[in-house]
Ligand code: SF4
């Protein structure tokens with residue numbers, strides 16, 4: 001009868017003089033444990049702007065904005081919709097373009113506050129014939145690296161490689177697509193017209 005009481009008393013005394021197991025958050029910043037899955041963040045140097053992360057996000061927390069005027073693509077993750085599931089990180093084609101951080105606390109008065117977003121911006125390659133989006137330049141460079149020498153069979157990849165060595169003067173399409181337009185940045189539909197239909 002007395003023994004359990006003595007054990008409880010000794011445990012109470014021990015916990016009274018030992019360090020607390022809980023942190024003092026929010027009075028003091030909390031340092032999450034290693035491997036904690038917090039909000040994802042873009043890493044500009046590894047992201048190529050492919051948009052895969054937006055397609056796999058189960059909560060549609062990632063949006064893709066294409067601005068044809070400035071030729072920029074913006075990928076933006078909205079933390080108010082993010083479930084911290086890690087799908088975006090897992091399926092990222094470079095493996096490091098978006099990574100879960102240690103960030104977990106989100107306290108804002110206005111949901112339009114910049115703190116609830118994280119974004120990255122990439123330059124778009126535009127079809128020189130019809131103005132459609134081809135891909136982001138970084139994505140084309142990424143594909144080119146993966147293909148190695150085979151990349152030179154694709155005029156778009158050939159052109160972006162050539163840009164590394166010399167500046168390519170701006171070109172223009174005449175009244176319609178011709179065979180001479182083969183070596184231009186083209187979307188698949190216009191490439192099809194030049195290569196397959198071959199009506200010239
Ligand atoms: S962690 Fe999950 S929910 Fe959050 S942005 Fe990535 S895929 Fe979407």
Ligand code: SF4
Nearest residue numbers: 047048051053092097
């Ligand atoms: S490279 Fe990764 S982070 Fe960047 S858009 Fe593609 S999937 Fe998303």
